[in-house]
Amino acid sequence: MRVSTGATTNVFDRGAVLRPQFDWKWVIIGASVVFTVYIAVIPLAFLLWQSFRTPETAATAAVWTLGNYAAAYGSTETLRLFTTSLQFASGTALFAFVLGAGLAWMNERTNTPFKTIFFALSLIPLVIPSILFTVAWILLASPQIGIINLVLQGWLGLAEAPFDIYSVAGMIWVDGLHYSPMAFLLMSAAFRAMDPSLEESATMSGASVFQVARRVTLRLTWPAIVATILILFVRAIESFEVPALLGLPSGIVVFTAAIYQAVHRYPSQVGLASAYAVALLAITSVGVYFVSRLSGQGSKYATMTGKGFRPRQIDLGRWRWLTASIFIVYFLLIVVLPFSVLLWSSFQRFYAVPSTEALQNLTLDPYRFILSYPNLPRTVLNSLLLSFGAATIVMLVTSVICWIVVKTKLPGRWLLDNVASLPIVFPGLVLGLSIMIFYLNVDVGIYGTIWIMLIAYVTRFMPYGLRYTTTSMLQIHRELEESAAMSGASWSTTFRRVVLPLLKPGLLAGWIYVMIVSIRELSTSILLYSPDTQVVSIVIWELWENGQYVELSALGVLFIISLFVLVLMARWLGQKYGIKE
Amino acid sequence: MLRVDGLFTEYPNEKGEVVRAAQDVSFTVDEGRLFTLLGPSGCGKTTTLRSIAGLERPKAGEIAVNDRVVYSSSKGIFVAPNRRGFGMVFQSYAIWPHMNVFENAAFPLEVRGAGSVLRFGSAARRTRLSRSDMRERVMRVLTAVQLDDLADRAATKLSGGQQQRLALARALVMEPALLLLDEPLSNLDAKLREKMRFELKRLQRELKITTVYVTHDQSEALALSHQIAVMHRGRIQQVGTPRDIYERPASQFVADFVGNTNFIDGVVVSCAPHADHDQRSCVVRSEMGDLKVHSAQELHHGDRVTVSIRPEDVELSEERPAGDNVWGGRVDQKVFLGEALDFQVAVGARTLFSRRHPTLRTKIGEAIFVQLRPDKCVALKVS
Numbered sequence: 001m002r003v004s005t006g007a008t009t010n011v012f013d014r015g016a017v018l019r020p021q022f023d024w025k026w027v028i029i030g031a032s033v034v035f036t037v038y039i040a041v042i043p044l045a046f047l048l049w050q051s052f053r054t055p056e057t058a059a060t061a062a063v064w065t066l067g068n069y070a071a072a073y074g075s076t077e078t079l080r081l082f083t084t085s086l087q088f089a090s091g092t093a094l095f096a097f098v099l100g101a102g103l104a105w106m107n108e109r110t111n112t113p114f115k116t117i118f119f120a121l122s123l124i125p126l127v128i129p130s131i132l133f134t135v136a137w138i139l140l141a142s143p144q145i146g147i148i149n150l151v152l153q154g155w156l157g158l159a160e161a162p163f164d165i166y167s168v169a170g171m172i173w174v175d176g177l178h179y180s181p182m183a184f185l186l187m188s189a190a191f192r193a194m195d196p197s198l199e200e201s202a203t204m205s206g207a208s209v210f211q212v213a214r215r216v217t218l219r220l221t222w223p224a225i226v227a228t229i230l231i232l233f234v235r236a237i238e239s240f241e242v243p244a245l246l247g248l249p250s251g252i253v254v255f256t257a258a259i260y261q262a263v264h265r266y267p268s269q270v271g272l273a274s275a276y277a278v279a280l281l282a283i284t285s286v287g288v289y290f291v292s293r294l295s296g297q298g299s300k301y302a303t304m305t306g307k308g309f310r311p312r313q314i315d316l317g318r319w320r321w322l323t324a325s326i327f328i329v330y331f332l333l334i335v336v337l338p339f340s341v342l343l344w345s346s347f348q349r350f351y352a353v354p355s356t357e358a359l360q361n362l363t364l365d366p367y368r369f370i371l372s373y374p375n376l377p378r379t380v381l382n383s384l385l386l387s388f389g390a391a392t393i394v395m396l397v398t399s400v401i402c403w404i405v406v407k408t409k410l411p412g413r414w415l416l417d418n419v420a421s422l423p424i425v426f427p428g429l430v431l432g433l434s435i436m437i438f439y440l441n442v443d444v445g446i447y448g449t450i451w452i453m454l455i456a457y458v459t460r461f462m463p464y465g466l467r468y469t470t471t472s473m474l475q476i477h478r479e480l481e482e483s484a485a486m487s488g489a490s491w492s493t494t495f496r497r498v499v500l501p502l503l504k505p506g507l508l509a510g511w512i513y514v515m516i517v518s519i520r521e522l523s524t525s526i527l528l529y530s531p532d533t534q535v536v537s538i539v540i541w542e543l544w545e546n547g548q549y550v551e552l553s554a555l556g557v558l559f560i561i562s563l564f565v566l567v568l569m570a571r572w573l574g575q576k577y578g579i580k581e
Numbered sequence: 582m583l584r585v586d587g588l589f590t591e592y593p594n595e596k597g598e599v600v601r602a603a604q605d606v607s608f609t610v611d612e613g614r615l616f617t618l619l620g621p622s623g624c625g626k627t628t629t630l631r632s633i634a635g636l637e638r639p640k641a642g643e644i645a646v647n648d649r650v651v652y653s654s655s656k657g658i659f660v661a662p663n664r665r666g667f668g669m670v671f672q673s674y675a676i677w678p679h680m681n682v683f684e685n686a687a688f689p690l691e692v693r694g695a696g697s698v699l700r701f702g703s704a705a706r707r708t709r710l711s712r713s714d715m716r717e718r719v720m721r722v723l724t725a726v727q728l729d730d731l732a733d734r735a736a737t738k739l740s741g742g743q744q745q746r747l748a749l750a751r752a753l754v755m756e757p758a759l760l761l762l763d764e765p766l767s768n769l770d771a772k773l774r775e776k777m778r779f780e781l782k783r784l785q786r787e788l789k790i791t792t793v794y795v796t797h798d799q800s801e802a803l804a805l806s807h808q809i810a811v812m813h814r815g816r817i818q819q820v821g822t823p824r825d826i827y828e829r830p831a832s833q834f835v836a837d838f839v840g841n842t843n844f845i846d847g848v849v850v851s852c853a854p855h856a857d858h859d860q861r862s863c864v865v866r867s868e869m870g871d872l873k874v875h876s877a878q879e880l881h882h883g884d885r886v887t888v889s890i891r892p893e894d895v896e897l898s899e900e901r902p903a904g905d906n907v908w909g910g911r912v913d914q915k916v917f918l919g920e921a922l923d924f925q926v927a928v929g930a931r932t933l934f935s936r937r938h939p940t941l942r943t944k945i946g947e948a949i950f951v952q953l954r955p956d957k958c959v960a961l962k963v964s
Contacts, residue, residue: 477673477675479671479672479673479674479675480675480677482634482636482662482669482671482675483669483671483675483677483748483751484663484677484688484692485635485636485661485662485663486634486636486662486663486665486667486668486669486752486761487663487688487689487692487693487751487755488663488664488666488689488692488693488755489663489688489689489692490663490692493692494663497688497692498677501679502677502678502679
């Protein structure tokens, strides 16, 4: 998937001539290859296998069947499932893209005021987990209790609630808002990477602002645009929280929801779930394949020159107050409103819409409830242990893999790179399902323990860790290592004194990122947890299922604040150790 | 001192095709000399340098420094780069961004001390320097490159020229047997490049350190070198002093690559030995008429040749001069360069380039006489 530098050689490989001897390097390489294949490929194989098996019961043994596929794809329901999924995913992708790209353009290319707080946007998806964002929007826009609906009804005297969050449009709204910061980041990077002289030379050739935008800017950012939309599409089609919380209550079923329903039906229909999962996997694989094809073409569009770079900004004149207000409204929708509604609800005994009476009933009861929740210390400890363990293992394993891929000339190293990146096509729920099937069938005594969750997290976030290590490994210019060799340093000295210190910021950044995404993980955990191995996001899910909204809000507020502190610490660490964003 | 013998290198490119770089490259460099490998990109000069460094492993050949063989395909010897003890300045300078100026320069001394316990090779057994000795040596070399007052500065805060000098200091601090320079001036701007050219030359001449220098810039090569090897398509075309290379190019490629020149095609009519015994005096029939030329090559009647003459050797005058090789022409175009004036002169169907002192004020369109001195006309056989 990634382009590896073919010209890169490891000078030390050639140093060991004449005396062939036992080399610890090969042990580590071999172990990491076996580990990667085990963790990334085997669950996939079991998922495929299971999708062709009947359920095993006490009376009958499992046999080969095409029945799961017939059940999954044989009915007219399938067509609806398919079109609903596509409708939801493409709607979300386009909505998030338009929002994110527009904001990115405002931020990178115009003199909109208050731009300095734009950076806060990049934190939102990390700090507010999808499940809390969705719950917050239910409290804001559900037809029965949604604050926005009630306020608008009161003002305009409407009989019906103007917004229904339990609809495909509502799902697109919530998921699109939640993914728009990702679009913002990707498009900002694309705008920033473009050499302004390319636009300036078009202007000098006599092109108008509009012509420059259409003939040059758009053409040059085209691969980034397509890649961004595809990434958003893949993210949307594999998202679980929004379809489960908003879609299922009103009978809107997409692939992820269908998989969850099949597993949680009684008796559980794992084969059917697998058949759905295979289709979902096929869709995400195609998406990821095209994204990697597009980013592989990056060099062809060589927009990055690094030479004489000055961001050029368009003076919007009076219009800049319009763009500023767009930005403020956006900030309200994505941060202020969701967080405020959770905060409000967390101080209520029973959920009530804000009013003067409700204001008098403020209480700390939900917080008392959460803090005395029977399993809370255990749950928090599980979350911390899992995220810490997953982050550490991921960064260690991926730095070895990445070293093999980038710095050696081992035949087949591209295959290793692709295998390690494979889990990126797994939607969280599908990965959880595959791992569940694998360890149900191959009993090594970890099913239902915290270890199965650790394996799941490591698998799921390995591609992200690999991206961090690869980026920093590629930045270490070959000559930095070679000059150490010429200075007389051995391989181990070079690795310790030159490579590792230069790699450290990337490793640290990756470690923190994996830690944060692990701590809010829900869609994989939901198929793998047991009462002993609950994590914080699962408790939120259970509180929702039980209708304990105020308690959920209290836990959510605490969770968001802790994540926020964690992210701030990460940024502080990052600046201290010189991580460039 | 340095001996490179029958060096062949090849490497697979991104598409997996085998690229032949150096082809049968042989040369020797004497103690204290600066030897330049000059050629266009892709000619194999950098691969040759990296083979000497040990960063590339050649296919065949032998490389020895002071009779210590560091690579030999026939004897199966390949000494790892970190045990060769050569200093090298890389094109990107490769200054480690996580160390300051002093730490960068001290690194070779530090790792040399640390590694000595584990090494058993006789050449590699070296003793650890004391802190104060190390400090003194690093400061001495930093002083030599005028970075002594920046010793505590972060490496990332250095300008391009300072980075270049630090890279040089790092390469010199271990007092290497051989200094390898890979296009060390190509990342600097033009003014700084000329300044550093003088500094580099002064330092090399003062320290008398044997140096191999790789560049594609002919003026750099001419300015710095004791000897130049011009490379093309993996092969050495000519080895000689800067003056030899410039005034007596051995092939059309060398004449064209090093400096500007006029080429006049023709056929040899006659040849006779000249008073200077390795030179021959010949007559070449060209489109401009008969031309008296000199040649170092063995030429015979009927050989097809091209005659090279540098623009500064194309003499112009408003009155007909006495002597051989004189034609009447017309000034076609003039370019004023400040210290010189470039002329394009039409002689029949030919245009000749001439560089003159700006005192010559003949106007465009006016008649002018062209004289090509026979000892400046170099006839090269067309292969």
